[in-house]
Amino acid sequence: MMNTTLKLLAQQLQLSISTVSRALKDHPDISTATKEKVHALANSLDYEPNAYAIQLRTQSSxxxxxxxxxxxxxxxxxxxxxxxxxxxxxxxxxxxxxxxxxxxxxxxxxxxxxxxxxxxxxxxxxxxxxxxxxxxxxxxxxxxxxxxxxxxxxxxxxxxxxADERCAIIAAEKIIERGAKHVLAIFGDPALSISQKRKQAFQQFMEKYAPKTHCTYVNTHSSTEAEIAFDKHYSKTQKFDTVFAMTDEILIGVMKSIQVHNIKVPKDIGVISISNGFIPNLYHPTISYVETSGxxxxxxxxxxxxxxxxxxxxxxxxxxxxxxxxxxxx
Amino acid sequence: MMNTTLKLLAQQLQLSISTVSRALKDHPDISTATKEKVHALANSLDYEPNAYAIQLRTQSSxxxxxxxxxxxxxxxxxxxxxxxxxxxxxxxxxxxxxxxxxxxxxxxxxxxxxxxxxxxxxxxxxxxxxxxxxxxxxxxxxxxxxxxxxxxxxxxxxxxxxADERCAIIAAEKIIERGAKHVLAIFGDPALSISQKRKQAFQQFMEKYAPKTHCTYVNTHSSTEAEIAFDKHYSKTQKFDTVFAMTDEILIGVMKSIQVHNIKVPKDIGVISISNGFIPNLYHPTISYVETSGxxxxxxxxxxxxxxxxxxxxxxxxxxxxxxxxxxxx
DNA sequence: TTAATATTTGCAAACGTTTGCGGTAAATTT
DNA sequence: AAATTTACCGCAAACGTTTGCAAATATTAA
Known part of the structure; x- marks a missing residue:
């Protein structure tokens, strides 16, 4: 099927291309009568402006x-x-x-x-x-x-x-509110500035406002790593009572381990993460989180x-x- | 900054536009010497062909x-x-x-x-x-x-x-293999052909190869509905021993309820779903599933x-x- | 009636490419 | 030395729009 173009419309209507073009975009120069004629034909012929031509001409895409x-x-x-x-x-x-x-x-x-x-x-x-x-x-x-x-x-x-720092600080606040004594805080790839920022803000806040709370910091690259890290620290004699997961990926690993050990949340261990909310709501009890809305x-x-x-x-x-x-x- | 075009290159090199165009795409008509010259200038001027012009000309995008x-x-x-x-x-x-x-x-x-x-x-x-x-x-x-x-x-x-029917049939096979006596099978929106197909195939297969197995069929529109449905049937006296979830969404609801009731999987209830694998692997024990790979x-x-x-x-x-x-x- | 103005339309160039065809000069063949 | 081939290169049209400007027609004022 032939492509309908301004040219085609112009020919059929015995008008110039420019008139057709202007009619189609309601240019005041064009009389209502011709405008109507043009629109009618354009509709019946299913005219669709060629985006490339327009972009080439107008230099905007x-x-x-x-x-x-x-x-x-x-x-x-x-x-x-x-x-x-x-x-x-x-x-x-x-x-x-x-x-x-x-x-x-x-x-x-x-x-x-x-x-x-x-x-x-x-x-x-x-x-x-x-x-x-x-x-x-x-x-x-x-x-x-x-x-x-x-x-x-x-x-x-x-x-x-x-607001990465704010996220981490809000989490820290909640952890302090809970009265945590020993926190396992798991962060992501240490090479990423997002990990650095969150960790630094978290750490500073904890040291300043809850110096007696013992924090263990870990960096991991995947949910599997997070699971292993959690598991390793969980088996140690000195138990932690709260875990913080910097991302969904980390939370997934943590929750895996929590399910394996059949740990009671929040009685045995409290959990908090940073997330957009989907993953935290998969579990029972639902996980508290600091919301980062994409x-x-x-x-x-x-x-x-x-x-x-x-x-x-x-x-x-x-x-x-x-x-x-x-x-x-x- | 001025946009580098074929025209510009041509002017600077004292060549025609067509020669430049051909040189840039290694046309055999052009001598190696000029090709090199053209390429050199194009590189140094950061020439990038204008996609719109090309598309307009070649009518392909x-x-x-x-x-x-x-x-x-x-x-x-x-x-x-x-x-x-x-x-x-x-x-x-x-x-x-x-x-x-x-x-x-x-x-x-x-x-x-x-x-x-x-x-x-x-x-x-x-x-x-x-x-x-x-x-x-x-x-x-x-x-x-x-x-x-x-x-x-x-x-x-x-x-x-x-292969929707196949998916459902594979799931049914596995359920029969397990020796299920009472199955709760949860499907999606009944208006969707995908739900219809899967349900029909599943039901037919079960009736044919395991007529004694009692199946309860449910349709739901969301994970919350699935959770409620699971919960409702779970509280009934006549317990089921296996649950089938047609989609990830449904599985999420089911697992929510399973966690709430602290049901032992697979001892108390077996779970199988159709999924691409992400959600089933969030849980412990991991959920068996029929893989549909997007x-x-x-x-x-x-x-x-x-x-x-x-x-x-x-x-x-x-x-x-x-x-x-x-x-x-x- | 003529000149001036308002209304409506058309001309033509431009956007940056691609490509068929024709042209020139050099290299090769007779 | 003339004729033919080969190797390079340029001309110009086309793709479908937009838009400044001029042209034609209709309307109004003098």
Whole structure:
């Protein structure tokens, strides 16, 4: 089937292409009579403007690029859901690529985004990306970049992230409230700044406000590692009465071990984690957690992006606040 | 910063645009000397071909569209991961839109895909989409559509899906092997064909090969409903010894109740489900399940798409087979 | 009636590529 | 030395839009 174009419409109506084009977008120059004729034919011929031609002509694409480490992730899921929703409302589409935490993929994805001339990029850095040159290249092309979650340290970038320190501190507060004597606190990959931040904030807070509480700190890279770590410390003579899991992944490992040992929560051991809520609610009793909402982060990122597009630069680091969600585990 | 284009390169090198274009893609007509010169300048000026111009000219976009009910879904996650991986390998990018199980959104998304002139669409129907006209429109535009998971009944479409009946039958087999006397089988939304298929296959198989086994069938719409249903039947005098959960969502509800009642698995009750494996492995003991791999489905869908693009039509319904993954719950 | 203004439409260039075809100069063959 | 082939390269059209400007027509004012 032949593609309907402005040209075709123009021919059939004995009008010029420009008139048809203007009629279709309600340009005041065009008379109501012709407008109606044009619209009628366009509808009956199922005219759909060619996005590429428009973009070529107008040099703007109405597409946002998104880079996430992995789509299959509870947190990024909801982040994506949020910007997808907003994008639709604003007439943008989303192009989502995953880096799989691999710097090379990340570079490749950015290349695609440059070639596609996306209107903007939402980027979450791969775990070990150091070289930010590529992102400079985006800016040189006037493609705004909003970093989220895993963000660069440099302040010249626009970034939104969770209030990592606050999360950790809220958790610490709750642990102190509970009157914990001995805490096992499990954090993620020590190379990641998110782990560092959370651990540092947690540790400082505990030392300052509950110096007598004994804390054991552990770093793990996977839920299996977390399970093993929990198990190892659990078998020791000196038992802990509270466990803190920095992420869902860690919580999963911890809960595995808790189920294996048939530990009573919260009687024997209290549990608290940082999460978006899905995993903590899988268990009985439900796990108390400090909420980090990917959804809200997405909303925030989007307004930043829009601001960036409209009003030039907005070089700020915004954080979305955390709140405690009470389960039955503490 | 000025955008580097073929024109710019041509001017600087005192060559024609066509020569530059050809040099960049190793056309045999161009001498090695000029090729080198062109490549050198292109590199130093960071030339990136304008995708829109190319697409306008060549009428092909190297972008696939994907419609899923929700990105935040363990199953679709892995499906997307698979086609994303394949797409990258084949030089395609992905545009992912979610319908949120809403027919209107679905229509809108398809419109975007048409306007973007995607090379093809992977579509999972919304739960209650009946009218397939829009998809006809895609075909009219020579945009191949590969349906996955929730697919139309009509045989004129290309579709890939899980072997739903097989899944249910494998589960039934295992239940019979276990020597179950009384089974509680929980299925999803009865309006969905996937629920119907699985239930029908399961029921038929049980009636034929284990007529003495008493089965109770329930349909639920959410994990909370599943939890309540499990709870209700558990409190009855006539206890069941095995429970079958058709989806992860249902399994979550079941496990909630099992934890609440502190039921011993598999001693008191055996558990089996259909899943991609993430949720079943959260628990101890791990849950046995019939694996439905979104990842494999994605791979399959992609080869179908490629076949569709290259060799015209392939109007078949392919299914990816299921296999039993043994946990400790049966 | 003529000039001036308002209304409606069309022309043509531009966006950055790709590609069929034709042209020139050098290399090869007769 | 003339004729033919080969190796390179450029011209120009096309893809489907948008948009500044000019042109044509209709309307109003003088």
């Amino acid at each position: 109405k597409i946002f690029g998104v880079i996430v480490p992995a789509i299959s992730n509870l947190f990024y899921d909801s982040f994506i859901a949020a910007i997808e929703e907003e994008s639709r409302k604003n007439g943008y589409a989303l192009m989502i690529l995953q880096s799989s935490n691999n710097t090379e993929n990340e570079l490749n994805n950015l290349k695609i985004f440059r070639q596609t001339r996306v209107s903007g990029v939402f980027a979450c850095l791969s775990a070990h990306t150091q070289n930010l040159e590529v992102y400079e290249k985006m800016s040189n092309r006037d493609i705004p970049v909003v970093f989220f979650d895993i963000v660069p340290k440099d302040n010249k970038y626009t970034k939104v992230r969770m 959804f809200e982060l997405g909303k925030l990122a989007f307004v930043q992006m829009l601001a960036n597009i409209k009003g030039g630069k907005t070089l700020t680091e915004l954080t979305v606040d955390a709140r405690f969600v009470e389960g039955k585990s503490m | 190297k972008i696939f569209g994907v419609i899923v009910p929700a990105i935040s879904n363990l199953f679709y996650d892995s499906f997307i991961a698979a086609i994303e991986e394949e797409s990258r390998k084949n030089g395609y990018a992905l545009m992912i839109l979610q319908s949120s199980n809403n027919t209107e959104n679905e229509l809108n998304n398809l419109k975007i895909f048409r306007q973007t002139r995607v090379s093809g669409v992977f579509a999972c129907l919304s739960a209650h989409t009946q009218n397939l006209e829009v998809y006809e429109k895609m075909s009219n535009r020579d945009i191949p559509v590969v349906f996955f998971d929730i697919v139309p009944k009509d045989n004129k479409y290309t579709k890939v899906r899980m 990842f494999e489905l994605g791979k399959l869908a992609f080869v179908q798409m490629l076949a569709n693009i290259k060799g015209g039509k392939t109007l078949t319904e392919l299914t990816v087979d299921a296999r039993f993954v043994e946990g400790k719950s049966m």
